[in-house]
Amino acid sequence: MISDQSNELVLTESRTMRAQTADRVDVLDKVKALALLPDGTHATTDIVAGYYEVTSAAIEKVVQRHRSEVSENGYRVLRGADYRTFAADNLSTANPKTRTVALFTRRTILNVGQLLTESTVARQVRTYLLNVEEIATPAQRIEGMERAQLARERLSAMGVAKQFGLVNPSYVEAMARTELARMNGEEPDIDPADMTITCDEFLDGRVAQADLGSARTRLGKTVAALFRARYDGKDPQKIKRPIHGVHRDVAVYTHRDLDLFDTAWAEISRHYNVQDRINLGGAA
Incomplete structure (x- = not known):
């Protein structure tokens, strides 16, 4: 209610x-x-x-x-x-x-x-x-109240997750800033280092479309392993993202850990025909 x-x-x-x-x-x-x-x-x-x-x-x-x-x-x-x-x-x-x-x-x-x-x-x-x-109007009231209630619930869930060490603190901070801004009708004020990034976003323009699935899997496993090593065994936060028309759990990181992507990419890029990101024009 x-x-x-x-x-x-x-x-x-x-x-x-x-x-x-x-x-x-x-x-x-x-x-x-x-x-x-x-x-x-x-x-x-x-x-x-x-x-x-x-x-x-x-x-x-x-x-x-x-x-x-x-x-x-x-x-x-x-x-x-x-x-x-x-x-x-x-x-x-x-x-x-x-x-x-x-x-x-x-x-x-x-x-x-x-x-x-x-x-x-x-x-x-x-x-x-x-x-x-x-x-x-009744519809306007319900819409605004539901958005506020949803934001409160998300903030509460993130607080619990952070308390028990279930999520990356940088991710929690970025998402909390976003939800608070939405509750107040404002644009989120987020430190660029707290902006989120996924493997697909990192790979955008780096490999051909045909290699994306394989590269995503290799990169995901390598970055996740590096993340666990950095954060005492904690798994990366996951969110729902559409992949081939189906919403799947996708690991999400922040730009504070962008160096993990660079390290992982240096290790696995030899398996692929690395593309020119500008020429590809944002493939994937």
Whole structure:
């Protein structure tokens, strides 16, 4: 059963849903009184942080990750003459050394609430939008909630697997980053060294199509043996991948272990007519 808490994650999951609710700025005052600058239109980062009862750093993090989206919803930064003119009328208590200010409109503040996951007030805003204002269709709610629930289950499973040493820690970290990003409606921020790689991906362009099956088997066995030697007998993580129309368990590694592939390839490549990867154009 999907919990009520997952319901409001529909908005963090879907930019389309956020766009559909972007005009409902009246919800902000229904959830909590919102203070604005003297112009009655804008708020600073500190004001937004106060409204959502989080740190200014948390607001800045949301802006950094979703700069394009919040800018479309009214976020802007004033500098130079524009800052001085605005500050004279609206920022009487500002530090004299300050030279810039980030400004949020009501629409931007609502957008932040749609994205901010560590705020009780933000969750209330999202819940109000979905449950009271009835913006989401049943199908949209179910889809978003199911994605959030699936991500939670995957994170839980990965945590257990890591606890008992069943999987490569680098693989767990990469997958966890991906699932967390999906839950928050963001693009995964993954260290290039944690990107995954399989034997098929390594062999892409290195051997002719006719030799791929044999090369995959030889390379797979050799890399797996090297992996076990490096990680005290642990087997590589496996995932489902389609091979000849059938989903099979395939060993998956990260680029931290790319040297194992290079070592294995140096050993087995003599069995094959090694191809020019550029000329092959990505065969396999």
